[in-house]
Amino acid sequence: MTDLTSYHHFLRMDIASFEEILEVVSPLIKRQDTVMRQAIPPGERLAVTLRFLATGESYSSLQYIYRIPAQTIGKIVPDTCRAIVKALKHYIQVPKTEDEWKSIAHQFNNKWQFPNCIGALDGKHVLIQPPANSGSYYFNYKHTFSVVLMALVDADY
Structure with missing residues:
Protein backbone atom coordinates (compact mmCIF):
# COMPACT_ATOMS: atom_id res chain seq x y z
CA MET A 1 0.00 0.00 0.00
CA THR A 2 1.49 3.35 -0.99
CA ASP A 3 -0.88 5.67 0.87
CA LEU A 4 0.80 5.66 4.29
CA THR A 5 -1.70 8.04 5.88
CA SER A 6 -4.64 5.83 4.91
CA TYR A 7 -2.78 2.75 6.09
CA HIS A 8 -2.10 4.37 9.46
CA HIS A 9 -5.69 5.58 9.76
CA PHE A 10 -7.08 2.14 8.89
CA LEU A 11 -4.97 0.02 11.29
CA ARG A 12 -3.91 2.79 13.73
CA MET A 13 -0.21 1.97 13.22
CA ASP A 14 2.50 2.42 10.63
CA ILE A 15 3.73 -0.31 8.31
CA ALA A 16 6.98 -0.84 10.22
CA SER A 17 5.12 -1.46 13.49
CA PHE A 18 2.70 -3.82 11.76
CA GLU A 19 5.58 -5.78 10.21
CA GLU A 20 7.40 -5.96 13.55
CA ILE A 21 4.34 -7.37 15.32
CA LEU A 22 3.63 -9.71 12.41
CA GLU A 23 7.15 -11.11 12.58
CA VAL A 24 6.84 -12.18 16.22
CA VAL A 25 3.18 -13.25 16.06
CA SER A 26 3.24 -15.14 12.73
CA PRO A 27 4.56 -18.44 14.09
CA LEU A 28 1.75 -18.46 16.66
CA ILE A 29 -1.12 -17.68 14.26
CA LYS A 30 -0.03 -19.38 11.04
CA ARG A 31 -2.33 -22.22 9.96
CA GLN A 32 -1.81 -25.07 7.51
CA ASP A 33 -3.52 -25.23 4.14
CA THR A 34 -5.75 -28.28 3.75
CA VAL A 35 -7.27 -30.10 0.80
CA MET A 36 -10.55 -28.35 1.64
CA PRO A 42 -0.98 -14.46 9.30
CA GLY A 43 -0.86 -10.89 7.93
CA GLU A 44 -4.56 -10.93 7.19
CA ARG A 45 -5.33 -12.47 10.59
CA LEU A 46 -3.36 -9.73 12.31
CA ALA A 47 -4.92 -6.97 10.18
CA VAL A 48 -8.47 -8.15 10.96
CA THR A 49 -7.65 -8.26 14.68
CA LEU A 50 -6.01 -4.83 14.73
CA ARG A 51 -8.90 -3.30 12.81
CA PHE A 52 -11.34 -4.83 15.29
CA LEU A 53 -9.35 -3.55 18.27
CA ALA A 54 -8.85 -0.10 16.75
CA THR A 55 -12.47 0.51 15.77
CA GLY A 56 -14.70 -1.87 17.68
CA GLU A 57 -16.42 -2.76 14.41
CA SER A 58 -18.61 -5.85 14.54
CA TYR A 59 -17.49 -9.14 13.08
CA SER A 60 -20.36 -8.91 10.60
CA SER A 61 -19.08 -5.52 9.41
CA LEU A 62 -15.50 -6.77 9.14
CA GLN A 63 -16.57 -9.75 7.05
CA TYR A 64 -17.38 -7.41 4.17
CA ILE A 65 -14.06 -5.57 4.40
CA TYR A 66 -11.90 -8.70 4.56
CA ARG A 67 -14.19 -11.22 2.83
CA ILE A 68 -13.85 -13.60 5.77
CA PRO A 69 -17.02 -15.03 7.37
CA ALA A 70 -18.01 -13.45 10.69
CA GLN A 71 -17.82 -16.86 12.42
CA THR A 72 -14.24 -17.26 11.29
CA ILE A 73 -13.37 -13.72 12.43
CA GLY A 74 -14.90 -14.68 15.79
CA LYS A 75 -12.21 -17.34 16.10
CA ILE A 76 -9.36 -15.32 14.57
CA VAL A 77 -9.65 -12.28 16.86
CA PRO A 78 -9.38 -14.05 20.25
CA ASP A 79 -6.72 -16.42 18.91
CA THR A 80 -4.62 -13.55 17.55
CA CYS A 81 -5.07 -11.50 20.73
CA ARG A 82 -3.74 -14.43 22.80
CA ALA A 83 -0.79 -14.72 20.41
CA ILE A 84 -0.04 -10.97 20.67
CA VAL A 85 -0.04 -11.16 24.47
CA LYS A 86 2.19 -14.23 24.44
CA ALA A 87 4.64 -12.77 21.92
CA LEU A 88 4.86 -9.25 23.37
CA LYS A 89 4.62 -9.86 27.11
CA HIS A 90 8.37 -9.36 27.55
CA TYR A 91 7.88 -5.71 26.48
CA ILE A 92 5.92 -5.00 29.66
CA GLN A 93 8.23 -4.08 32.50
CA VAL A 94 7.34 -2.95 35.98
CA PRO A 95 9.80 -0.83 37.98
CA LYS A 96 11.60 -2.85 40.63
CA THR A 97 13.19 -0.16 42.79
CA GLU A 98 12.03 3.01 44.51
CA ASP A 99 14.35 5.06 42.29
CA GLU A 100 12.77 3.65 39.13
CA TRP A 101 9.30 4.63 40.42
CA LYS A 102 10.55 8.13 41.26
CA SER A 103 12.07 8.45 37.79
CA ILE A 104 8.71 7.70 36.20
CA ALA A 105 6.99 10.28 38.44
CA HIS A 106 9.69 12.79 37.47
CA GLN A 107 9.06 12.12 33.75
CA PHE A 108 5.30 12.67 34.17
CA ASN A 109 5.95 15.92 35.99
CA ASN A 110 8.47 17.20 33.41
CA LYS A 111 6.56 16.15 30.31
CA TRP A 112 2.93 16.63 31.38
CA GLN A 113 3.11 18.81 34.52
CA PHE A 114 1.42 15.97 36.38
CA PRO A 115 3.24 15.53 39.72
CA ASN A 116 3.40 12.24 41.65
CA CYS A 117 1.97 10.25 38.73
CA ILE A 118 3.40 6.80 37.98
CA GLY A 119 1.11 5.73 35.15
CA ALA A 120 -1.86 6.69 33.01
CA LEU A 121 -4.70 4.19 32.76
CA ASP A 122 -7.64 4.27 30.39
CA GLY A 123 -10.15 1.89 28.95
CA LYS A 124 -12.33 1.52 25.89
CA HIS A 125 -15.38 -0.59 25.23
CA VAL A 126 -14.64 -2.68 22.14
CA LEU A 127 -17.94 -3.70 20.56
CA ILE A 128 -18.43 -7.41 19.98
CA GLN A 129 -21.06 -9.84 18.85
CA PRO A 130 -21.88 -11.73 22.04
CA PRO A 131 -20.99 -15.41 22.10
CA ALA A 132 -23.90 -17.81 21.98
CA ASN A 133 -25.57 -18.38 25.35
CA SER A 134 -23.56 -15.62 27.07
CA GLY A 135 -26.70 -13.88 28.32
CA SER A 136 -26.00 -10.41 29.64
CA TYR A 137 -22.34 -11.11 30.49
CA TYR A 138 -20.99 -8.78 27.75
CA PHE A 139 -23.87 -6.28 27.91
CA ASN A 140 -22.76 -2.83 29.09
CA TYR A 141 -24.30 0.41 30.33
CA LYS A 142 -24.28 1.80 26.75
CA HIS A 143 -26.75 -0.95 25.81
CA THR A 144 -24.24 -2.70 23.54
CA PHE A 145 -22.14 -5.82 23.88
CA SER A 146 -18.46 -5.22 24.49
CA VAL A 147 -15.24 -6.23 26.17
CA VAL A 148 -13.14 -3.63 27.94
CA LEU A 149 -9.67 -2.92 26.59
CA MET A 150 -7.48 -1.36 29.27
CA ALA A 151 -4.11 0.29 28.70
CA LEU A 152 -1.54 1.46 31.26
CA VAL A 153 1.30 3.64 30.00
CA ASP A 154 4.26 5.65 31.24
CA ALA A 155 4.90 9.31 30.35
CA ASP A 156 6.02 8.30 26.84
CA TYR A 157 2.85 6.23 26.22
Whole structure:
Protein backbone atom coordinates (compact mmCIF):
# COMPACT_ATOMS: atom_id res chain seq x y z
CA MET A 1 0.00 0.00 0.00
CA THR A 2 1.49 3.35 -0.99
CA ASP A 3 -0.88 5.67 0.87
CA LEU A 4 0.80 5.66 4.29
CA THR A 5 -1.70 8.04 5.88
CA SER A 6 -4.64 5.83 4.91
CA TYR A 7 -2.78 2.75 6.09
CA HIS A 8 -2.10 4.37 9.46
CA HIS A 9 -5.69 5.58 9.76
CA PHE A 10 -7.08 2.14 8.89
CA LEU A 11 -4.97 0.02 11.29
CA ARG A 12 -3.91 2.79 13.73
CA MET A 13 -0.21 1.97 13.22
CA ASP A 14 2.50 2.42 10.63
CA ILE A 15 3.73 -0.31 8.31
CA ALA A 16 6.98 -0.84 10.22
CA SER A 17 5.12 -1.46 13.49
CA PHE A 18 2.70 -3.82 11.76
CA GLU A 19 5.58 -5.78 10.21
CA GLU A 20 7.40 -5.96 13.55
CA ILE A 21 4.34 -7.37 15.32
CA LEU A 22 3.63 -9.71 12.41
CA GLU A 23 7.15 -11.11 12.58
CA VAL A 24 6.84 -12.18 16.22
CA VAL A 25 3.18 -13.25 16.06
CA SER A 26 3.24 -15.14 12.73
CA PRO A 27 4.56 -18.44 14.09
CA LEU A 28 1.75 -18.46 16.66
CA ILE A 29 -1.12 -17.68 14.26
CA LYS A 30 -0.03 -19.38 11.04
CA ARG A 31 -2.33 -22.22 9.96
CA GLN A 32 -1.81 -25.07 7.51
CA ASP A 33 -3.52 -25.23 4.14
CA THR A 34 -5.75 -28.28 3.75
CA VAL A 35 -7.27 -30.10 0.80
CA MET A 36 -10.55 -28.35 1.64
CA ARG A 37 -9.31 -24.76 1.86
CA GLN A 38 -6.34 -22.43 1.90
CA ALA A 39 -5.44 -21.03 5.32
CA ILE A 40 -5.93 -17.32 5.98
CA PRO A 41 -2.41 -15.80 6.00
CA PRO A 42 -0.98 -14.46 9.30
CA GLY A 43 -0.86 -10.89 7.93
CA GLU A 44 -4.56 -10.93 7.19
CA ARG A 45 -5.33 -12.47 10.59
CA LEU A 46 -3.36 -9.73 12.31
CA ALA A 47 -4.92 -6.97 10.18
CA VAL A 48 -8.47 -8.15 10.96
CA THR A 49 -7.65 -8.26 14.68
CA LEU A 50 -6.01 -4.83 14.73
CA ARG A 51 -8.90 -3.30 12.81
CA PHE A 52 -11.34 -4.83 15.29
CA LEU A 53 -9.35 -3.55 18.27
CA ALA A 54 -8.85 -0.10 16.75
CA THR A 55 -12.47 0.51 15.77
CA GLY A 56 -14.70 -1.87 17.68
CA GLU A 57 -16.42 -2.76 14.41
CA SER A 58 -18.61 -5.85 14.54
CA TYR A 59 -17.49 -9.14 13.08
CA SER A 60 -20.36 -8.91 10.60
CA SER A 61 -19.08 -5.52 9.41
CA LEU A 62 -15.50 -6.77 9.14
CA GLN A 63 -16.57 -9.75 7.05
CA TYR A 64 -17.38 -7.41 4.17
CA ILE A 65 -14.06 -5.57 4.40
CA TYR A 66 -11.90 -8.70 4.56
CA ARG A 67 -14.19 -11.22 2.83
CA ILE A 68 -13.85 -13.60 5.77
CA PRO A 69 -17.02 -15.03 7.37
CA ALA A 70 -18.01 -13.45 10.69
CA GLN A 71 -17.82 -16.86 12.42
CA THR A 72 -14.24 -17.26 11.29
CA ILE A 73 -13.37 -13.72 12.43
CA GLY A 74 -14.90 -14.68 15.79
CA LYS A 75 -12.21 -17.34 16.10
CA ILE A 76 -9.36 -15.32 14.57
CA VAL A 77 -9.65 -12.28 16.86
CA PRO A 78 -9.38 -14.05 20.25
CA ASP A 79 -6.72 -16.42 18.91
CA THR A 80 -4.62 -13.55 17.55
CA CYS A 81 -5.07 -11.50 20.73
CA ARG A 82 -3.74 -14.43 22.80
CA ALA A 83 -0.79 -14.72 20.41
CA ILE A 84 -0.04 -10.97 20.67
CA VAL A 85 -0.04 -11.16 24.47
CA LYS A 86 2.19 -14.23 24.44
CA ALA A 87 4.64 -12.77 21.92
CA LEU A 88 4.86 -9.25 23.37
CA LYS A 89 4.62 -9.86 27.11
CA HIS A 90 8.37 -9.36 27.55
CA TYR A 91 7.88 -5.71 26.48
CA ILE A 92 5.92 -5.00 29.66
CA GLN A 93 8.23 -4.08 32.50
CA VAL A 94 7.34 -2.95 35.98
CA PRO A 95 9.80 -0.83 37.98
CA LYS A 96 11.60 -2.85 40.63
CA THR A 97 13.19 -0.16 42.79
CA GLU A 98 12.03 3.01 44.51
CA ASP A 99 14.35 5.06 42.29
CA GLU A 100 12.77 3.65 39.13
CA TRP A 101 9.30 4.63 40.42
CA LYS A 102 10.55 8.13 41.26
CA SER A 103 12.07 8.45 37.79
CA ILE A 104 8.71 7.70 36.20
CA ALA A 105 6.99 10.28 38.44
CA HIS A 106 9.69 12.79 37.47
CA GLN A 107 9.06 12.12 33.75
CA PHE A 108 5.30 12.67 34.17
CA ASN A 109 5.95 15.92 35.99
CA ASN A 110 8.47 17.20 33.41
CA LYS A 111 6.56 16.15 30.31
CA TRP A 112 2.93 16.63 31.38
CA GLN A 113 3.11 18.81 34.52
CA PHE A 114 1.42 15.97 36.38
CA PRO A 115 3.24 15.53 39.72
CA ASN A 116 3.40 12.24 41.65
CA CYS A 117 1.97 10.25 38.73
CA ILE A 118 3.40 6.80 37.98
CA GLY A 119 1.11 5.73 35.15
CA ALA A 120 -1.86 6.69 33.01
CA LEU A 121 -4.70 4.19 32.76
CA ASP A 122 -7.64 4.27 30.39
CA GLY A 123 -10.15 1.89 28.95
CA LYS A 124 -12.33 1.52 25.89
CA HIS A 125 -15.38 -0.59 25.23
CA VAL A 126 -14.64 -2.68 22.14
CA LEU A 127 -17.94 -3.70 20.56
CA ILE A 128 -18.43 -7.41 19.98
CA GLN A 129 -21.06 -9.84 18.85
CA PRO A 130 -21.88 -11.73 22.04
CA PRO A 131 -20.99 -15.41 22.10
CA ALA A 132 -23.90 -17.81 21.98
CA ASN A 133 -25.57 -18.38 25.35
CA SER A 134 -23.56 -15.62 27.07
CA GLY A 135 -26.70 -13.88 28.32
CA SER A 136 -26.00 -10.41 29.64
CA TYR A 137 -22.34 -11.11 30.49
CA TYR A 138 -20.99 -8.78 27.75
CA PHE A 139 -23.87 -6.28 27.91
CA ASN A 140 -22.76 -2.83 29.09
CA TYR A 141 -24.30 0.41 30.33
CA LYS A 142 -24.28 1.80 26.75
CA HIS A 143 -26.75 -0.95 25.81
CA THR A 144 -24.24 -2.70 23.54
CA PHE A 145 -22.14 -5.82 23.88
CA SER A 146 -18.46 -5.22 24.49
CA VAL A 147 -15.24 -6.23 26.17
CA VAL A 148 -13.14 -3.63 27.94
CA LEU A 149 -9.67 -2.92 26.59
CA MET A 150 -7.48 -1.36 29.27
CA ALA A 151 -4.11 0.29 28.70
CA LEU A 152 -1.54 1.46 31.26
CA VAL A 153 1.30 3.64 30.00
CA ASP A 154 4.26 5.65 31.24
CA ALA A 155 4.90 9.31 30.35
CA ASP A 156 6.02 8.30 26.84
CA TYR A 157 2.85 6.23 26.22
